[in-house]
Amino acid sequence: MISIFPEMFASIINFGITSQAIKKNILKINFWNPRDYSTKKNRSIDDYPYGGGVGMIMKIEPIYLAIQAAKLFIKKKTKVIYLSPQGKKINQENILNLSLNENLILICGRYKGIDERIITNYVDEEWSIGDYILSGGELPAMVLIDCLVRLIPGAIGKIQSAFEDSFNNGLLDHSQFTRPKKFLIHNVPKILLSGNHLKIKQWKLKNSLEKTWKKRPDLLKKIKLTKKERNILIEYKNKHKKNNQK
Ligand code: 4GS
Numbered sequence: 001m002i003s004i005f006p007e008m009f010a011s012i013i014n015f016g017i018t019s020q021a022i023k024k025n026i027l028k029i030n031f032w033n034p035r036d037y038s039t040k041k042n043r044s045i046d047d048y049p050y051g052g053g054v055g056m057i058m059k060i061e062p063i064y065l066a067i068q069a070a071k072l073f074i075k076k077k078t079k080v081i082y083l084s085p086q087g088k089k090i091n092q093e094n095i096l097n098l099s100l101n102e103n104l105i106l107i108c109g110r111y112k113g114i115d116e117r118i119i120t121n122y123v124d125e126e127w128s129i130g131d132y133i134l135s136g137g138e139l140p141a142m143v144l145i146d147c148l149v150r151l152i153p154g155a156i157g158k159i160q161s162a163f164e165d166s167f168n169n170g171l172l173d174h175s176q177f178t179r180p181k182k183f184l185i186h187n188v189p190k191i192l193l194s195g196n197h198l199k200i201k202q203w204k205l206k207n208s209l210e211k212t213w214k215k216r217p218d219l220l221k222k223i224k225l226t227k228k229e230r231n232i233l234i235e236y237k238n239k240h241k242k243n244n245q246k
Contacts, residue, residue: 002066003108006031008138021155037065055112063118070105078103079124083140087126092167099151108137170223174207210236
């Protein structure tokens, strides 16, 4: 991790799955602070932009030296990633691909960003967590680590859960319920209490498809449905239409 605010990472290091993964020695996060590589007495790492304009830019040298130090420490060929709104918007499929890397070097920018020469010459991939402007790359880096850690074998209780979750088949997860069976007037769908595994499986698929169609129709355009899935959806859409006509 290349960041001038390593303390921010306490929130993933000390809590939840990420903290457990560190304790289990299946995740390790190391820090290189550009300030430690500043050539200035006051440890400054930013400067005014050439050509004028508002805001400060992170200087090339401290980040360059931090990357070199990280690479020297890791010893193996390692991808350098810069988190920025200019990057490709990251999704679960990209995360799955990134999880194939044993090591990653993540650069967290601050201020108006980093000297472009870092990006063109020393960054392998630029990823964004969404179309909005944050004040630093630390939160995006933590988002990325949190997503990646779930895919490390042994990080979550059941490997199944990582793969059955929303998005892993391109559809939203089906609705979930837990005890009690009845709260006030609100009941849990009867099928889920029936113990009929085949019926339950069918219900989950149907629920998943309906939910995706209602809440995230954009996801359906990206995947190829089986004939059975298409028929479930057609039936649901017809029912939906009828109800709307009433
Ligand atoms: C994002 C983002 C971001 C951009 C960092 C302005 C400070 C800031 N990084 N996805 N400089 N969205 N970065 O907003 O990754």
